[in-house]
Amino acid sequence: ANKKYDYLIVGAGLFGSVFAHEMTKRNKKCLVIDKRNHLGGNVYCEEQEGINVHKYGAHIFHTNDKRIWDYVNQFAEFNNYINSPLSLSKGKLYNLPFNMNTFYQLWGTKTPEEARDIINKQIAKYGTKSPKNLEEQALSLAGKDIYETFIKEYTEKQWGKKAKELPAFIIKRLPVRFTFNNNYFNDKYQGIPIGGYNVIINGLLKGIDTKTNIDFFEDREQLELLADTVVYTGKMDEFFDYKYGQLEYRSLRFENELLGIDNFQGNAVVNYNDASYDFTRIIEHKHFEFGTQDKTIITREYPEAWDRSKEAYYPINNDENQKLFKKYKAESQTLKNVILGGRLAEYRYYDMHQIIASSLAKVEEISSNSNE
Ligand code: UDP
Incomplete structure (x- = not known):
């Protein structure tokens, strides 16, 4: 084909960024677009007062898979943060x-x-x-x-x-353990990238064409003309204009507060169990990176009902939604030149390492098919 790009990647989160990086290495031409005003999807961090604020919720990298650990370490050095909420x-x-x-x-x-x-x-x-x-x-x-x-x-x-x-x-x-060990994760490898997650995203997307503030659905036909294949990482049901019905999600609201003290809670994550608090946890971002700033930024995390105007954070994987998802999934597999992947398109409660693995697997699947 003589289109400008081999791949139009819709969504600059981890799935899309890894996909673009790997395909670029294989001499494919990629364009990555995102409707937000920044790259990185939900791992994006916003710097404020020298503190990397996890804007779409706390992200702590962990994996048992050495291949995935080595993969992310190409792009950033990780600190030795251990999650102990x-x-x-x-x-x-x-x-x-x-x-x-x-x-x-x-x-x-x-x-x-x-x-x-x-x-x-x-x-x-x-x-x-x-x-x-x-x-x-x-x-x-x-x-x-x-x-x-x-x-x-x-x-x-x-x-x-x-x-x-x-x-x-x-x-x-949630594991139960009979040792005095407050490490939340059982995985062998864990940490936060030094300089924040943007370092990884920038490394993945270095030298690749990217455009922010582009809503795929506002200009779908024109955008699809740009590339041979569309890699879509948004919501599966939205891709099909909700024609079989809407999948359910759980959303979150984050309330950030800048405090003129250097240490609010002495830990990055404190969960609030009781129903008397509307939020589930308070994140104190500086502690992810052992920050020594004079000020601190905390985020209260309020779960909320999802509707189309809100961010879809968690899929609600009950039987009904799984059934609906499978219907969309089956249809997506009949489409040529479209690949759907990532947390939203796969409707999975994915951790970061799983998304990277899923993206790498997709790239390998495509590459081995085209070599046959
Ligand atoms: N959970 C809980 N109490 C806690 C923390 C977690 O009951 O203090 C439960 C809750 O049902 C939650 C699930 O464990 O949905 C997974 O929580 P986790 O914090 O591991 O996942 P995240 O929300 O960070 O993806």
């Missing part, structure tokens, strides 16, 4: 994830045996063999005290639904 519940602070420190704070237990004994008794009393919803899952994994102190109210705020009406898989992210 706290949870405030009924006026007391506890360590997360659920570990020996948490159990000591909850019950005064000093040994794994003592803690296990309490948890096992509660699981025996309140748990079930095959949990059918989030509440049953949590009670079966961790018992009643942990569920009521850390999970129930937080989760109901986060999702705007009763724990009994939520799918069990959401809670599988």
Whole structure:
């Protein structure tokens, strides 16, 4: 074909940026567009008072996959930040994830045996063999005290639904541990890129044509003429103009505050469990990078209902939405010269390392097909 570009990449987040980078390395010509006034999608950071503010929610990089770790380390050096959030519940602070420190704070237990004994008794009393919803899952994994102190109210705020009406898989992210170890993630590699995530995005997109403030849907036909193939990373249902119906998401509202003190909470992340707070957590951004600025910036994170005017942060992966998604997905696979990928187009609760892996896999799939 004699179009100007091989790929028009719609959305300059991690999926699109990795895709553009890899295809450019393979001598393909890429144009990356984004409707926002900046590149980077939700990993974008905005510098304020010398502090990198995670504008679309806190992002902590972690992976067990050495290939993905080496991949991101090409573009930035990572600091040794380890995520160790706290949870405030009924006026007391506890360590997360659920570990020996948490159990000591909850019950005064000093040994794994003592803690296990309490948890096992509660699981025996309140748990079930095959949990059918989030509440049953949590009670079966961790018992009643942990569920009521850390999970129930937080989760109901986060999702705007009763724990009994939520799918069990959401809670599988939360491990229970019998060591004094406050590292939230089990992964081998973890950290924050020094200089913020923009360093990685700029590295990925270096030398590649990019345009911000371009809404694909406002000028779709003209834009599609620019390239042989469109790589679309936005919402799957929006791509099809919602013709089978709308997928559901959960949105978030971030309230940032600049404070004239150097340290507000002594930790990057404090979760607020209780229903009496409308927000789920407070992020103090400087602590992601061990900042020593005189001031500090904090963000309160309020979950909210999603509508088309809001950012879609979390997919709501219940059966109904999965069914609808599959319908769109099947149709997308009949289209030639269109690739859909990333958190929104795949309707997945993805972490950053998973998005990178998904993008690399897509590039490899295309490259091996074209070599046949
Ligand atoms: N969660 C909870 N209490 C907490 C933190 C998390 O019950 O203090 C639950 C909640 O249901 C949430 C899920 O665990 O939706 C995943 O939370 P995490 O913070 O790991 O994910 P993120 O929202 O950062 O993607």
